[in-house]
Amino acid sequence: MSGDMPHPAARVVMNSGEISRALRRVAHEILERNKGPEGVVLMGIPSRGVPLARRLADSLSEIEDVTIPVGALDVTMHRDDLRRQPTRMIARTLVPSGGIDDKIVVLVDDVLYSGRTIRAALEALSDLGRPRAVQLAVLVDRGHRELPIRADFVGKNLPTATAERVHVRLSESDAEADEVRISGGDR
Amino acid sequence: MIGRHLLSSADLDRHDIETLLETAASMHDVQRRDVKKLPTLRGRTIINLFFEDSTRTRSSFEIAGKWMSADTINISAKGSSTSKGESLRDTVRTITAMSVDALVIRHSASGACHQAAQWVDASVINAGDGTHEHPTQALLDAYTLRHRLGNLEGKHVVIVGDLTHSRVFRSNVITLGTLGARVTVVAPPTLMPSGIGDWSRRDGFATRWELDDVLYGDDPPDALMMLRVQRERMSGGYFPTAREYTVGYGLTRDRLDRLYAVSPDLPILHPGPMNRGLEISAEAADATSSVILDQVSAGVAVRMAVLYHLLSGDPQQHSQGVSGQDLDRGAA
Numbered sequence: 261m262s263g264d265m266p267h268p269a270a271r272v273v274m275n276s277g278e279i280s281r282a283l284r285r286v287a288h289e290i291l292e293r294n295k296g297p298e299g300v301v302l303m304g305i306p307s308r309g310v311p312l313a314r315r316l317a318d319s320l321s322e323i324e325d326v327t328i329p330v331g332a333l334d335v336t337m338h339r340d341d342l343r344r345q346p347t348r349m350i351a352r353t354l355v356p357s358g359g360i361d362d363k364i365v366v367l368v369d370d371v372l373y374s375g376r377t378i379r380a381a382l383e384a385l386s387d388l389g390r391p392r393a394v395q396l397a398v399l400v401d402r403g404h405r406e407l408p409i410r411a412d413f414v415g416k417n418l419p420t421a422t423a424e425r426v427h428v429r430l431s432e433s434d435a436e437a438d439e440v441r442i443s444g445g446d447r
Numbered sequence: 448m449i450g451r452h453l454l455s456s457a458d459l460d461r462h463d464i465e466t467l468l469e470t471a472a473s474m475h476d477v478q479r480r481d482v483k484k485l486p487t488l489r490g491r492t493i494i495n496l497f498f499e500d501s502t503r504t505r506s507s508f509e510i511a512g513k514w515m516s517a518d519t520i521n522i523s524a525k526g527s528s529t530s531k532g533e534s535l536r537d538t539v540r541t542i543t544a545m546s547v548d549a550l551v552i553r554h555s556a557s558g559a560c561h562q563a564a565q566w567v568d569a570s571v572i573n574a575g576d577g578t579h580e581h582p583t584q585a586l587l588d589a590y591t592l593r594h595r596l597g598n599l600e601g602k603h604v605v606i607v608g609d610l611t612h613s614r615v616f617r618s619n620v621i622t623l624g625t626l627g628a629r630v631t632v633v634a635p636p637t638l639m640p641s642g643i644g645d646w647s648r649r650d651g652f653a654t655r656w657e658l659d660d661v662l663y664g665d666d667p668p669d670a671l672m673m674l675r676v677q678r679e680r681m682s683g684g685y686f687p688t689a690r691e692y693t694v695g696y697g698l699t700r701d702r703l704d705r706l707y708a709v710s711p712d713l714p715i716l717h718p719g720p721m722n723r724g725l726e727i728s729a730e731a732a733d734a735t736s737s738v739i740l741d742q743v744s745a746g747v748a749v750r751m752a753v754l755y756h757l758l759s760g761d762p763q764q765h766s767q768g769v770s771g772q773d774l775d776r777g778a779a
Contacts, residue, residue, distance in 0.1 A: 334473065337487040337515070337755075347449075347760030349466065350473045387482040 269443055270427065274416055276438035279399065282415035283312070286397050287319035289413050294364055297324045299392065301360055303333040305369040305381055306351035311432035312399060313368040329356030333367065333388075338380035355388055365391040366413075370428040372398040375409035400440055402426050421445045449756045452564045452571045456582040456621035464625060468590050470752035471745070477514065478748060488517035491548040491758055496539070497574070498524040498554040503719055503743060504574050504584070508551045511750035517548075517758070535559060536566055543567040548758055552576070570757045578612050584718055585618035587749040589626060591742050592670055595714045600627035605661055607696055608674025608726055609685075610634045610643070615718045616674060620652050631668075633658050635695060637685045658696050662706060671706075672716040673698050673727045689725055698731040707734075714738045 274282070294300055297320055304313030310332045317328040334351040342348070367381050378396060385394060397413035402420040420426060424445035429436045449463045459467070477483055493512040495505050505521060512519035522542070524530065529538055539550060549570040552560045557577030564571040575581040589599065596602050604623055610616050610632055620630050630652040632643075639654065640646075647654050655661050662668065676692060686692045693699060698715065706713055715727075715737045723729050732739060 337485040342487065342759040344761055347756055350470045350755070352473050353476055383486070387480065387484070 270441040271443075272439055272441050273418060274400075274438075274440035279415070279438045279440065280315075282399065283315050284319050286413045286415055287316050287323060290316070290366060290395075290397065291320065291323060293395070293412065297326050297328060299362070299364045300366060301329045301331065301356055301358070301363040301391075302366050302368055303331045303360070303381075303385070305367060305377060306332055306334055308370040308428055308430055308433050309368045311430050312370060313366075314432075316366075316368060316397065329358055329363075331356045331360075333381055333384055335377055335380035335384045338383045340376060340380070353384070353388070359389055360385070360391050361389040362392045364393045364395065366395045366397050368397050370399050370430075371426050372396070372401045372409075372411050372414075373404055373426075375405045375407035378409050379407055399428060400426055416440070418442070451757065452560075452573075453582055453753055453757060454560050454564055454571065454573045455580050456585050456618040456625075459582070459622070459625065461625050461627075464586065464589065464622060467586060467749065467752045467756060468593060470755060471586075471590050471748040474751040474755075475745070475748040477751075478744070483514050485515050487755060488512065488515040488758055491517040492546070493517050493519045493549045493551060493754065493758075494542055494547050495519060495521045495551045495574075496542065496553075497521070498529065498535075498552075498559075499575065501553055501575070503746065504553065504581075505551075507743070507746040508572075508574065508583075508750050508754075510747050511754055514747070515751055515754060517754070535563065539563045539567055543569045549754065572753065572757065575614055577614065578617075579614050580618045581614040582618050582622070583746070583750055583753055584615050585622035586753070587742055587745040588615075588619055588672065588716060588718070589622050590745045590749050591716065591738050592623075592628075592714065593626075594741070594745070595712075595738060596669055598627075599623065602628045602669040603631065603666055604628050604670045604672065605631045605633060605668040606672045606674065607633045607658060607698070609638045609676050610674070611638050611640045611685075612677060613674050619672070620650055624650050624652060629653075631655055631661055631666075633661055633696065635686055635692075659702075662702065667709060668713065670714040670716065671698070672718075673731075675718065675720065676722060676726045678722065678725075693725055697725060698727045700728050700730045703728065703731045703734060707736075712736050716742060718742070 291297060302313040302317050304310035313330050317330045320328045332354040334353045336348050336350045395412040398411045399415040400418050401411050401414045402418045404422055424442050427441045429439045431438055495508050497505050509519045547569050551572045551574045552563055553574040554576050557579035560571055560573040560576045573580055573582055592599060606616055623630050632652060633655045636656060643654055713736050715731055715734060717727055717739045721727055721732055723732055
């Protein structure tokens with residue numbers, strides 16, 4: 261809907277170079293925090309968390325020369341706003357072959373906003389198994405949390421007004437060049 | 448556009464069916480987990496109102512609702528106030544006065560669900576009405592077939608059996624036709640519904656009397672669906688003896704061997720309950736390519752998908768046809 265229409269007043273806050281540098285830094289931070297890649301599993305939240313998780317996994321393999329398991333975690337059926345929105349499409353959940361029990365699961369999403377998606381993700385995750393630890397990596401943290409949730413790894417902190425909208429575009433999912441834009445508000 | 452009710456397979460266009468089947472695939476994943484419970488429909492109430500006997504459809508709807516955390520309650524006509532002479536209208540209005548969100552109805556009268564939908568605010572799902580329709584059965588058959596055959600466009604599906612009394616057949620020709628499959632229906636002349644000629648021209652399926660000509664002809668089936676022959680029809684003079692029916696239209700061991708010589712992976716479907724030895728032999732029912740139990744398993748996933756699409760979402764926006772994905776993900 262509005263997310264697919266180029267907004268006249270949109271301004272670019274991250275270009276493709278900045279996105280890839282941020283992801284590489286996040287990959288380093290994940291390794292640093294967990295003292296290496298041992299037990300790390302990346303779970304992307306559809307739709308754009310999934311390609312971001314794959315990119316992070318590629319960076320991790322480049323740095324450490326290991327293969328990091330990547331999965332997808334659909335949270336739709338755990339959302340608390342299903343009755344407030346039109347019916348949402350459901351994406352597939354893919355658990356990596358090694359499972360998530362006793363692993364360090366890093367949830368990956370594009371934008372952290374109210375925190376409600378992540379709450380739903382934590383619940384969805386507990387139906388799949390019991391990780392040793394769960395961490396959160398996001399490309400953009402735009403603030404305005406409604407729940408006690410914070411990200412462990414942030415590509416870019418982006419102060420925004422609630423009236424503004426953040427648009428993430430990735431070549432894998434949008435057939436567009438990588439870009440983060442802000443539109444709306446009074447700027 | 449998936450509306451508030453699911454009354455007929457004709458309510459669903461190709462996009463709707465594909466949406467439901469994709470959702471069903473996600474729901475099917477859930478069935479393989481240790482924890483088969485989603486909070487999606489928490490606080491919603493679903494009544495299974497069955498005026499006819501049913502085991503698999505009713506339990507399938509019940510499990511589907513429960514796995515999504517809805518409260519599901521079964522009411523069967525036996526022992527209900529219907530047996531005291533209450534009308535359908537009073538029964539459904541009484542039940543929905545208890546603020547239920549969905550009514551899953553099976554009734555012996557064709558059109559009963561359409562009627563009920565006019566009387567209540569709840570979503571009505573047709574779980575089989577008379578000899579009319581059974582849309583969720585057609586969806587689970589399509590799901591099972593797509594799992595085996597991939598895209599159904601151009602695939603040849605042969606449906607054999609008592610067409611006159613089959614709501615499964617009616618819903619299937621619509622749904623499979625919408626998905627682009629070519630359907631041939633086979634039955635003895637006495638079990639062909641009257642007026643099927645006009646109807647087959649409209650919906651684009653073929654009608655034949657000779658099973659062997661269809662099975663071993665120039666256009667062999669990509670899938671074979673055997674329909675139940677209801678033994679209670681036996682007294683109706685539709686065919687002389689059960690033996691005669693089996694010889695002409697049953698999937699016997701001989702027919703199976705001959706089919707397997709050409710296509711050993713041919714999916715064999717049956718909506719159940721089966722009359723082994725009548726319309727389907729034990730060898731065929733238990734054959735390696737039989738997908739009869741896959742159909743049952745798909746039934747739960749498909750019904751979860753239907754309940755999800757009918758019952759989640761803002762009721763005010765339900766009729767506007769917004770997919771919702773971009774509201775959140777495109778612009779967070």
